[in-house]
Amino acid sequence: MIPLSDSASVLCVLLIFALPFALAGLALAYAGFSSSRSASQMLLGSLCIAAVAAILYYAFGFAWQCYPGGPSYALPLGSTNWDWIGAQKFFLRGLDFNGTADGFIAGYQIFAVGIAALIPWGASGGRWRLRAAAVSTAVLAGFVYPLFAHWVWGGGWLAHLGVAFNLGGGFVDPGGAATIQVIGALSALSVLWLLGSSAGKSSTGEPNDFISPHQEIFVIAGCILAFIGWLALNSLGAVLNASLTSVSLVPVAIDTLLCASASLLVTLFISQIFFGKPDIALCAKGWLAGLVASSAVAAYVTPSSALFVGIVAGVLVPLAQWLLSVFFDLDDPSGAVAVHGVSGLWGLFALGLLSNLPKGQLLAQLVGIGTLIGLMLPIIYGINWLLAHRVIRFRLDSEEQSRAT
Amino acid sequence: MRVELEVDPWKFAGPCLLLAGWLILIAAIVIFSSQGGRAVFVILGLLVEMVGLVFFVRHRGSSTGARS
Numbered sequence: 001m002i003p004l005s006d007s008a009s010v011l012c013v014l015l016i017f018a019l020p021f022a023l024a025g026l027a028l029a030y031a032g033f034s035s036s037r038s039a040s041q042m043l044l045g046s047l048c049i050a051a052v053a054a055i056l057y058y059a060f061g062f063a064w065q066c067y068p069g070g071p072s073y074a075l076p077l078g079s080t081n082w083d084w085i086g087a088q089k090f091f092l093r094g095l096d097f098n099g100t101a102d103g104f105i106a107g108y109q110i111f112a113v114g115i116a117a118l119i120p121w122g123a124s125g126g127r128w129r130l131r132a133a134a135v136s137t138a139v140l141a142g143f144v145y146p147l148f149a150h151w152v153w154g155g156g157w158l159a160h161l162g163v164a165f166n167l168g169g170g171f172v173d174p175g176g177a178a179t180i181q182v183i184g185a186l187s188a189l190s191v192l193w194l195l196g197s198s199a200g201k202s203s204t205g206e207p208n209d210f211i212s213p214h215q216e217i218f219v220i221a222g223c224i225l226a227f228i229g230w231l232a233l234n235s236l237g238a239v240l241n242a243s244l245t246s247v248s249l250v251p252v253a254i255d256t257l258l259c260a261s262a263s264l265l266v267t268l269f270i271s272q273i274f275f276g277k278p279d280i281a282l283c284a285k286g287w288l289a290g291l292v293a294s295s296a297v298a299a300y301v302t303p304s305s306a307l308f309v310g311i312v313a314g315v316l317v318p319l320a321q322w323l324l325s326v327f328f329d330l331d332d333p334s335g336a337v338a339v340h341g342v343s344g345l346w347g348l349f350a351l352g353l354l355s356n357l358p359k360g361q362l363l364a365q366l367v368g369i370g371t372l373i374g375l376m377l378p379i380i381y382g383i384n385w386l387l388a389h390r391v392i393r394f395r396l397d398s399e400e401q402s403r404a405t
Numbered sequence: 406m407r408v409e410l411e412v413d414p415w416k417f418a419g420p421c422l423l424l425a426g427w428l429i430l431i432a433a434i435v436i437f438s439s440q441g442g443r444a445v446f447v448i449l450g451l452l453v454e455m456v457g458l459v460f461f462v463r464h465r466g467s468s469t470g471a472r473s
């Protein structure tokens with residue numbers, strides 16, 4: 001790997017140290033979104049989930065994710081080698097933390113995998129047995145996340161779509177909108193389907209998700225902390241995944257802020273129209289959705305385009321949450337699937353539409369989106385189905401939920 | 406002799422259609438060299454995935470198995 005300059009190395013270290021703010025912010029927001037009796041369980045669970053994700057990623061995940069130019073397995077098919085999984089040594093062996101990008105990638109990813117793992121836990125709203133969540137997280141962090149991350153960030157086949165098939169710069173995801181957010185959201189979707197609705201909630205298609213969080217201060221504080229973490233997430237992604245220099249990070253920060261701001265104000269406007277007052281839960285989801293969409297676009301689009309992406313994300317979030325509730329029978333009060341999934345997919349599509357990357361980029365982005373829905377969703381659902389039906393009981397009953405607090 | 410199936414075969418339609426959509430998408434970029442041809446089949450693949458998603462949602466079965 002090419003060594004980073006001293007200034008870039010210092011910057012990467014500082015940004016890695018700011019990443020836990022994203023974890024803390026999401027954990028706090030999810031605790032606020034859950035019922036009051038589940039809040040402490042949610043916070044403790046968030047710590048446990050982040051811990052399991054970090055250990056499994058350290059042990060196996062990074063070996064299978066690897067880094068561009070690192071050892072990997074490829075399937076020769078036609079005239080192309082389909083690079084599908086990394087072949088680095090387990091337990092970070094063979095990795096020198098001597099200023100080369102691979103060491104920084106490991107440091108960045110060990111936090112990023114925690115964010116992805118936190119999304120299904122947050123979506124469960126205290127209905128998920130912590131042991132089952134830990135087992136599911138182990139599989140996510142140890143295999144599923146690294147597999148897709150290798151395809152996108154480790155020099156895998158999605159990253160090579162540009163070189164091999166002349167599709168722009170290949171599938172591009174600088175800040176992790178696909179790898180972190182959408183993978184987390186697909187896991188959340190699978191888990192929510194397996195858990196079913198909360199006790200006492202109808203599953204008859206009533207739009208039941210616009211419920212005020214029990215602790216609004218937690219939610220707002222979580223959003224502020226998440227913003228700090230997201231600045232680090234997008235900036236690190238821009239340096240390590242998009243090869244931007246330190247001076248190019250100011251537009252990344254501007255795009256992140258504009259995208260989140262536009263999304264927040266649009267949801268504020270929508271909640272004013274529908275409820276006659278600003279709805280805190282919806283506005284918080286709008287802010288987070290803007291951050292998620294910015295992860296895809298912040299490194300590549302102009303501030304005006306980032307503003308547009310944020311506006312659309314702000315419209316999509318309430319619409320998606322209502323549709324998911326009515327047609328997908330989802331009981332997701334934290335809006336994790338709408339915020340991280342729908343907004344992430346929109347950001348990835350918008351990158352192909354609005355960036356100045358070479359011709360064919362939109363097609364490459366569509367292939368990436370199709371892979372997430374068509375391949376990763378069945379894999380993630382299948383794994384969680386097997387865990388829930390053959391390995392460990394997923395759902396807490398209402399008595400256990402009361403005892404868990 | 407009549408054999409009763411214990412599983413609803415429609416349950417598998419959703420995941421199968423999702424995977425079929427993804428394979429169409431991959432085949433499109435491998436087989437076609439023109440961007441127009443690829444675009445048409447990539448969109449077709451995504452449409453098949455959307456149909457698969459609808460089947461997935463409608464026929465995935467109850468979630469009660471996970472609770473017992």
